[in-house]
Amino acid sequence: MTESEPVLQTADLTKQFGGIDAVQELDLTVRQGEIYGFLGPNGAGKTTTIHMILSLVRPTSGQIWLFGDEVDPAASTPRERIGVLPGHGGLYDNLTAREHLEFVARIKQVDVNPEHLCERVGLASAIDQQAGGFSTGMCQRLKLAIALVGDPELLMLDEPTRGLDPNGARQMRQLIEAENEQGTTVFFSSHILGQVEQACDRVGILENGSLVAEDAISELRTQLSEPNTLQVTFETPLNGACSHVDTWDGVVSSGVDGNTVELVLEERRVTNEVLAELCTTAEPSVQSVSTGGQSLEDLFAAYTETEVEA
Numbered sequence: 001m002t003e004s005e006p007v008l009q010t011a012d013l014t015k016q017f018g019g020i021d022a023v024q025e026l027d028l029t030v031r032q033g034e035i036y037g038f039l040g041p042n043g044a045g046k047t048t049t050i051h052m053i054l055s056l057v058r059p060t061s062g063q064i065w066l067f068g069d070e071v072d073p074a075a076s077t078p079r080e081r082i083g084v085l086p087g088h089g090g091l092y093d094n095l096t097a098r099e100h101l102e103f104v105a106r107i108k109q110v111d112v113n114p115e116h117l118c119e120r121v122g123l124a125s126a127i128d129q130q131a132g133g134f135s136t137g138m139c140q141r142l143k144l145a146i147a148l149v150g151d152p153e154l155l156m157l158d159e160p161t162r163g164l165d166p167n168g169a170r171q172m173r174q175l176i177e178a179e180n181e182q183g184t185t186v187f188f189s190s191h192i193l194g195q196v197e198q199a200c201d202r203v204g205i206l207e208n209g210s211l212v213a214e215d216a217i218s219e220l221r222t223q224l225s226e227p228n229t230l231q232v233t234f235e236t237p238l239n240g241a242c243s244h245v246d247t248w249d250g251v252v253s254s255g256v257d258g259n260t261v262e263l264v265l266e267e268r269r270v271t272n273e274v275l276a277e278l279c280t281t282a283e284p285s286v287q288s289v290s291t292g293g294q295s296l297e298d299l300f301a302a303y304t305e306t307e308v309e310a
Ligand SMILES: Nc1ncnc2c1ncn2[C@@H]1O[C@H](COP(=O)(O)OP(=O)(O)OP(=O)(O)O)[C@@H](O)[C@H]1O
Pocket: 017, 020, 021, 022, 040, 041, 042, 043, 044, 045, 046, 047, 048, 049, 087, 191
């Protein structure tokens, strides 16, 4: 498969605040049509990076390209083709959803259909309510609608699932995926791995201002060496019942010791199938099952050494 054109690129992008290295020599590439998850614990430098890309913070050094053109650090980032969902703020308590959208459309000098946009993000029934009375989920939906004004080609979303419960976060992901299916490229930051991994084509993991990994999640996982293991203990000795297990699909190797068989699996998702097969092959009943290997949380922790929120 050929790779699509980069929509956003940075090279050696660096920001120092006094003695703090907020972002260090960051090389990022976001390609047309993808959802790119920008992942890192609190304080890793995600917002600073987004602010540099949007010319809200001036880089200490490095380069940024948007849609193939280098951004001049002395000028403003051209915003017509970009929709932004800010991490903090962005709403006025006394303006309705409709007034927010009309206000942003005037600033962007584009036409807007507030009914259509509110429909797209699931806010149709609240279009004439003031944002001050909105729940966190409604605020995030309105911020997404604002980002969509002018049908941008690139969405820069700074923690769009911030403050949302799992259900609200899932709905927000579905909205983002629906926009992406229309061809919009999405840059999606989060400090919670579980909130980007289902939606994102690729992720970049930021730690202390540096990109420590950038790839598809499946690729990142295979870069970690610990094998996926499955250990099954039966109530009585196996007596050769599992001697050919290593010829099964998805099983890399196996070893039997008394009542216990230990398997190394190609990948975690075959665990249930292998376990079901074992239960029908072996006469004795299963006493206990344990697994080992890399979960996605292990992966994130391995790269960032930071505890992950569930
Ligand atoms: N204006 C500023 N002045 C001084 N230090 C700053 C400033 N903005 C950010 N920093 C520091 O830069 C580092 C990166 O912060 P940043 O907000 O970019 O991280 P983040 O990954 O977005 O975190 P979070 O997930 O908490 O929003 C932090 O150490 C922060 O304290």
